[in-house]
Structure formats: structure tokens, C-alpha cells
Amino acid sequence: MKIKFFWPVFITAFLIEITLTSIPLVLLMLLNLFVLEKKDWIFFVAFFSGIIFDVLSLRTIGITSIFLITLLFLVSLYERKFETSNIYFILTMSFVSSAIYSEIFYRFSIMQSLLSGFLGGIIFLFFSLLINRKSSSNYAKKKYNIKAYFKKI
Amino acid sequence: MQNRGKYLLVFVVLFLISLLLFSLSKVGILKLNFMSGIFAPIQKEIHNSFIQLSKLGSNSETESLKEENRMLTKKIIDQRKLTEQNKALLDQFQQVSPKSLNLLPADVIGSPGFVPGVSVPELLILNKGFSDGVREGNAVVLKNNLIGKVIKTSQGTALVYLASNNYLSFAAKVGEDKKAVGVIRGQGGGEMILDNVLLSETLKVGDVVLTNGDIDQNGKGLPPDLVVGKITSVDKNPSALFQKADVVSFVDFSKLSNLFVQIQK
Numbered sequence: 001m002k003i004k005f006f007w008p009v010f011i012t013a014f015l016i017e018i019t020l021t022s023i024p025l026v027l028l029m030l031l032n033l034f035v036l037e038k039k040d041w042i043f044f045v046a047f048f049s050g051i052i053f054d055v056l057s058l059r060t061i062g063i064t065s066i067f068l069i070t071l072l073f074l075v076s077l078y079e080r081k082f083e084t085s086n087i088y089f090i091l092t093m094s095f096v097s098s099a100i101y102s103e104i105f106y107r108f109s110i111m112q113s114l115l116s117g118f119l120g121g122i123i124f125l126f127f128s129l130l131i132n133r134k135s136s137s138n139y140a141k142k143k144y145n146i147k148a149y150f151k152k153i
Numbered sequence: 154m155q156n157r158g159k160y161l162l163v164f165v166v167l168f169l170i171s172l173l174l175f176s177l178s179k180v181g182i183l184k185l186n187f188m189s190g191i192f193a194p195i196q197k198e199i200h201n202s203f204i205q206l207s208k209l210g211s212n213s214e215t216e217s218l219k220e221e222n223r224m225l226t227k228k229i230i231d232q233r234k235l236t237e238q239n240k241a242l243l244d245q246f247q248q249v250s251p252k253s254l255n256l257l258p259a260d261v262i263g264s265p266g267f268v269p270g271v272s273v274p275e276l277l278i279l280n281k282g283f284s285d286g287v288r289e290g291n292a293v294v295l296k297n298n299l300i301g302k303v304i305k306t307s308q309g310t311a312l313v314y315l316a317s318n319n320y321l322s323f324a325a326k327v328g329e330d331k332k333a334v335g336v337i338r339g340q341g342g343g344e345m346i347l348d349n350v351l352l353s354e355t356l357k358v359g360d361v362v363l364t365n366g367d368i369d370q371n372g373k374g375l376p377p378d379l380v381v382g383k384i385t386s387v388d389k390n391p392s393a394l395f396q397k398a399d400v401v402s403f404v405d406f407s408k409l410s411n412l413f414v415q416i417q418k
Contacts, residue, residue: 022266040159043160044163047171056192056310057263057265057278058305058307060179061178061183066172070168073164073168076160106265107266107319
């Protein structure tokens with residue numbers, strides 16, 4: 001895995017979402033993970049986290065999994081035509097997906113969707129900082145060198 | 154191209170499994186209740202620490218005044234109840250005591266859909282489930298204030314719709330003589346309206362709204378005389394069939410941590 005400390009961050013986000021908030025933290029984490037890692041096992045993570053989420057939030061089991069894996073599949077389709085590993089894609093996708101998510105599971109809130117979009121961007125930058133440079137490709141090294149990017153600014 | 158095929162295969166397989174689980178869960182065959190028991194203590198701790206944090210910034214004087222207001226409202230309701238009971242006794246009516254309702258203490262372990270500062274909670278998850286005697290339809294209260302209604306239960310947890318949830322509606326009564334009967338409909342965002350009240354009835358701002366009671370033969374439903382809230386504005390249009398009023402609860406739904414479920418024994 002390219003991203004260091006992903007699992008502790010993911011589990012913490014999962015517990016926070018299940019207990020406190022309707023901001024889809026798990027969705028944002030998975031979206032960012034998929035965009036940065038591009039691996040098929042992320043579908044399994046989405047599937048199992050969706051199932052556990054449904055059980056704990058007393059939803060019909062399977063509904064969150066369906067949503068999450070469909071979202072990841074849509075992102076994978078986008079990958080064919082566009083470069084998805086950039087913050088603009090993450091901001092847009094986080095906003096749109098969390099808007100649909102809140103409409104399906106809670107109630108649509110523009111404020112919450114904007115907040116989710118913003119949070120998705122922050123998670124992207126955070127994960128980019130945590131990228132394990134030894135295991136990542138040259139492209140990723142260049143692309144996610146956030147420190148150098150800020151220095152340039 | 155290879156990646157796309159790989160994703161497609163994984164997606165199709167997982168999608169079909171999810172669909173199967175969804176169907177089984179929908180018809181009630183699949184229940185993974187044991188998992189909620191494992192996570193309940195962790196959820197409770199996280200929720201409680203968050204509640205403590207949110208209380209740090211609040212004004213203690215305002216909070217104590219609100220608490221006092223709740224106490225006084227409770228006293229007024231109790232007083233009215235006593236007066237009515239005395240009247241009934243004086244009239245030598247036999248008071249048939251209702252089936253005793255038992256209060257089961259429960260902790261809030263989650264409030265999905267709640268973003269602090271952005272939204273108000275619509276749902277709560279309690280750490281008591283059907284193994285503790287909680288059943289769908291039970292009322293959830295705090296003192297004599299109605300908080301919500303149990304909608305779904307699992308072995309160790311229960312899902313509660315708050316009174317302001319827009320999927321919840323129930324009969325309510327207003328006024329000192331409790332003649333004005335209507336329907337409370339949650340509007341979401343902590344708001345409720347009292348609808349379907351006859352134009353001939355008088356609604357006043359500040360009137361306390363109580364549950365009318367809709368307990369069925371199985372003991373499910375809301376008991377009578379629980380405080381729903383008070384009327385903040387009245388919309389009475391002579392050309393309309395009914396009048397309606399905005400109702401606000403005495404309880405701050407965003408700061409709930411310990412509640413009681415009225416279970417039938």
C-alpha cells in the first residue's frame with residue numbers, strides 16, 4: 001500500500017461516521033484511496049465496510065455496499081478518459097457523491113455536500129502527504145510531492 | 154484495458170452479493186445483530202465524549218434556565234393531572250389504572266444524520282434492543298417529554314425517530330381542557346407542526362402540546378399526556394378546513410445522552 005497509516009485513519013473515520021455525523025467520511029476515504037491506489041481490493045474494502053455500516057446503523061444490509069462499490073466503479077470508468085488523481089476531480093466527485101448519498105440515506109443538504117467536497121480535498125492532500133515514496137511510482141512521486149508544491153507557491 | 158476488465162469482474166461479483174444480501178435483509182431473513190453488540194460500547198464512548206465536548210462552549214446560565222423551564226412545565230402538567238384525577242374521584246368515577254408502563258434507561262450511542270452546527274438530529278440509536286424488552290412503537294422519553302418513537306430494533310440496539318422527524322406523525326391534544334385534538338407532523342430540522350385542528354378550537358401561542366395516546370392492544374404506541382412541546386405560532390385561516398400551529402420541543406435534541414424507553418411488561 002502506498003498510503004502510510006491508512007487503516008488507523010480509516011477505522012477512526014468509520015467509527016466517527018457511525019456515531020456522530022452524516023458526513024460520508026468512509027465514502028470520502030474510499031474515493032481518495034481508489035484514486036491514489038487504483039487497486040481492485042478497494043472494492044472489497046468498500047463492500048465489507050458497507051455491510052458493517054448497515055448493521056451498525058440499522059439500515060437494510062447491503063444498501064451502502066451497493067452505493068460504495070457502484071461509486072468506485074464509476075470512478076474507474078472515468079479513469080479511462082480523464083486523469084482522476086487530481087484535487088479538482090476529488091472536489092467535484094466528493095461533492096456530487098455525498099449529495100447523492102445524503103439524498104438517499106438522510107436528507108439532501110447543500111451545506112453538508114459542500115463541506116464533504118471540501119473535506120474530500122483535505123483528505124486527498126493529507127493522503128498525498130502520507131504516500132509511501134519507496135513503494136510509489138515515479139509518477140506518484142512527482143505528482144504528490146505536496147511539500148515541493150507548497151514551496152513553489 | 155486489463156485493469157478495466159478486472160474492475161468490472163470484481164464490481165459485478167460484489168454488486169450481485171450485495172444485491173442478494175439486500176434482498177435477504179429486506180425480507181427479514183438476514184440479521185447480523187451480534188455485530189451491533191460488539192460495537193455498542195465503543196459507539197457509546199465516542200458519543201458521550203462528543204456530547205461533553207459540545208457542552209464546553211454552552212452558556213451554563215442559559216442551560217440552567219432551560220432546565221428550570223422544563224421542570225416548571227413538568228410541574229404544571231403534573232398539577233393538571235392531579236386536578237383531573239381529583240375531579241374524577243369527586244365525581245365517584247372508578248379510576249381504571251392503565252397497564253403499568255416501565256421505564257428502561259438507555260444511552261444514545263449514535264445519531265446518524267447529525268452534523269453539529271449544520272443540522273439537527275433526526276434519528277438516534279440507543280444501546281438497548283429487543284433483548285432488553287424494547288419493541289417497535291415504544292415511546293422514548295426524557296422526564297415527561299416525548300423524545301421519539303422506536304422504529305426498528307436489533308438484539309442490542311434500537312433506532313429511534315425523533316418527534317421532529319418528517320417521517321413521524323401522531324395524535325396530540327392542546328389546551329387546558331385538552332379538547333383541541335390534532336396531528337403532530339415532524340418537519341425535520343427540529344421543527345414540528347400541529348395540523349388538522351378544527352377551526353372552532355382555540356390555539357394560543359405558548360400552549361403546551363401533549364400526546365393524545367395511541368397504544369394498541371399489543372401495548373405498542375405512544376402513551377397519553379407526554380409533553381411534545383409548546384406552540385410558537387398559529388396559522389388560522391377562515392377559508393381553510395383546519396388550522397395549524399408550529400410547535401417546538403422543550404428538549405434540545407442535539408444534546409441528548411441518557412433517555413428512557415417506555416416498555417410494556
